[in-house]
Amino acid sequence: MTPDELVRLTALLRRSGTDLRDVEVKAAGGGLPKSVRDTLSAFSNDRGGTVILGLAEDDDFRPVPGFDAARVRDALASACSADLQPPVRSEIDIVPLEGALVVVAEISELDPRFKPCYVAARGEYNGSFTRGGDGDRRLTDFEIHLLHTNRGQPEDDRQPVPGATEADLDATEIQVLIARVRQRQPRAFANLGTEQVLRRLNVLAADQDGTLRPTLGGLLTLGVFPQQFFPQLNATLVVYPGASAQEIPVNGPRFLENRSFDGPIPVIVDEAVNAVLRNTSVRSFVDGSGRTDQYDYPAEVIREGIANALLHRDYSPYSRGTPVQIVVYSDRLVIANPGGLFGAVTEDDLGGEGVTSTRNPVLARLLQDVRSPETGRMVCENRASGIPTMLRELRRAGSPLPEFHNRITRFKLLLPRHTLLDDETTAWIASLGQQGLTTTQHLALAEMRLGRAVTNATMRNLGLEAHRATAELADLVNRGVAIRVGERRHARYLLVPRSEQLTLDIDSGTSPIEAVRRALADGSALSRRDIEQRSGLSYMKVLRALKYLEDAGEVTPTAQARSPLRRYRRKL
Incomplete structure (x- = not known):
């Protein structure tokens, strides 16, 4: 540092x-x-x-x-x-x-x-x-258990479910699945009978007694009612009227909706998406192609968020009492699932094309070929495309990027409801007095204003190449509006306290940069302390202004950075 x-x-x-x-x-x-x-x-x-x-x-x-x-x-x-x-x-x-x-x-x-x-x-x-x-x-012991399982490949989704039989699977959906895989992969499935196909897909597996039973993955994707065996392997929805569970209107309801979604994963996804959309507002506007309805959260974003939570959650015995939780507040949508990110994937990797690692490979494979009952689409049409799809749809709608909160035992997706660059935020950015900012730097500053750390990955998710993302963040630091915390690979950028930003002083009409220019205007070589006395600025503002002017080639230091003889002279 x-x-x-x-x-x-x-x-x-x-x-x-x-x-x-x-x-x-x-x-x-x-x-x-x-x-x-x-x-x-x-x-x-x-x-x-x-x-x-x-x-x-x-x-x-x-x-x-x-x-x-x-x-x-x-x-x-x-x-x-x-x-x-x-x-x-x-x-x-x-x-x-x-x-x-x-x-x-x-x-x-x-x-x-x-x-x-x-x-x-x-x-x-x-x-x-x-x-x-x-x-x-x-x-906790559970957290250590999850870290241990993260070293290898869990097999919870391929284990046969005690007491379940093939009769607990939906016969119609099985035939649709078999027809699809035979068409897509004829060499592997064309000449096999139904039972052989289901065993090869890990929908069925033999238990210790040799009896064929549905696996956990098979039951969750093709089961008629998986909750008969696992009551909490479902999704729940709570809709609050305010920005928190405690914010209740006078004489109003504690929540606007409170329900659970049962059935196989394709049914849960469809029903949950529709329920969230019913509880969010829709705006209509007219453009060149006609009238367009726009929800607070794009439907595709909601679908990908819920499907990802059900696919990537922890299904070990420790977590089978915890459902996927969907909570709608007045200002945000939260989707949370038990179990953090799996494998080598980190929060900074999320959104990268082709980045994937799943603790539930059987479930992931099946959901590529199991259809949604409402749309007929596959639940997960293309693995590793979920979060990139979400980011693309949010950028298209002008919405803020999602927040990812990853803990060992829990992963949470948070979608803010508001527009990122609203009139108030745009005016605030203009008040910083920073000329020549790019569109992505505006978006980054808007994120920081909300108290959210911005990373290189954030900028990549806004559409920048990695080297350009680093350059734009470094420019915000040099301008004196952002601060970098952490080492290079794990660096996060936060908003500098307003009192220390190199922004326009409303009373004097002068920025700290201009004040330092004036202090050095006579061409003399001054120490940092001399410049503080001449300009009336704080230590930090002088330091940041000198850094800006030095990078711009306007100021030349006379000695090495840590030398007590270091002075600064303005180039005339």
């Missing part, structure tokens, strides 16, 4: 008044705290994060007097390599801040194949942690 990045991050911490989810700050005045090991485990098991040692949270995140940066750095490096299993790989730097030195470590997320990372002295089940709010929380 560079000194400039640390300054920005410290300002953000001071504004927040506490640690951030992916930033942990400790004073470490007496040496390396033992609790740092918990944090190293938590960041490794989560999405990575930043550890800052040498700042006092209870003293407005100021440097700790007498902090021994070199000793703490060495102790941290030793803890990473010797006290955690598997060892934690991190980038550890000593960085200057406000006349002192602090230790900054960037912790990467551990490869899913090796999770959980745990404190060796406590053992796997007592020493494995994850992040919860701004602190560390010990992993």
Whole structure:
């Protein structure tokens, strides 16, 4: 982390008044705290994060007097390599801040194949942690079980269901399925009888006694009523009148609709999509092709979200008491399923073409060939296209990108209801005084304004190539409106506190950049402190303005970045 990045991050911490989810700050005045090991485990098991040692949270995140940066750095490096299993790989730097030195470590997320990372002295089940709010929380036995299953390929969907028989399957849908696979793959299925086809597709499998029974995947896709065997393997819908479950109108209903959807997955998807659409508003407008109706959420987006939740959820015995949950609020739609992302797929990968990994391969294979009773389409027509389809439809509708919240035991899709670039947001972006922003930078700033971190993946989901996404985010940082948190691969970009942005000062009509230009107008070489006194600007605003002017070629430094002799001179 560079000194400039640390300054920005410290300002953000001071504004927040506490640690951030992916930033942990400790004073470490007496040496390396033992609790740092918990944090190293938590960041490794989560999405990575930043550890800052040498700042006092209870003293407005100021440097700790007498902090021994070199000793703490060495102790941290030793803890990473010797006290955690598997060892934690991190980038550890000593960085200057406000006349002192602090230790900054960037912790990467551990490869899913090796999770959980745990404190060796406590053992796997007592020493494995994850992040919860701004602190560390010990992993439950269930969470550790899910991490273990993530190392291989679960087989819950191919297991025969005790007590179920072929009579529990829909005979009509079986014939439709067989006809389709024989047409699509004649070499594999054309000369097989019905029972052989169903066994090859893992719809039927022999139990320990040799009796053929429907598998869990077969029952969920072709069953007449799978909930006879698994009552909670369904979907539920709750529609609230307000923005939270507690926001109830005076003398009004607690919720507008509360129901569950049973049957096989194709039926659940159709019924749930229709129910969500009934509970959202529709706007009509006329264009060159005639009248068009537009829902708050595109129907295709809702369908893909619900289908993905049913396909990718955890079906292990631990989770069979939990349904897929669909909740409609006044300002958002939430679809949640038990079980987080599977395999090597991360939140940053979501939306990439061809990115897929499923814990339920039998179910995924069957849903490509099982039809929706309402439309006749296949439930999952093309694997790995679900989220790209959602992103495309949302961009077309001018809606915000979805939020993905991935935890070990739960995955949640959140769809905001509003338009991303409404009149208020557009006016706010204009007030920043930043000229030449691209359309995607406008969208990124709108996302940040909502309190959402923007990543390289966010920009790619807006339609940019990876290198262009990085360049546009870096430009927002250089302009002084965004701050980068985290190491390069896991970097997140947040909005800089308004008081520290390089925006127009309404009272004086001058931006910090222009104020620094004036301070250097006579051609003299000035220190940063001299420029603060001449311009009347804060330390951070001067630092950011100098960075902007230096990148623009208007200002030349006279010495290296950390030299006490460093001065700045404007090119005339």
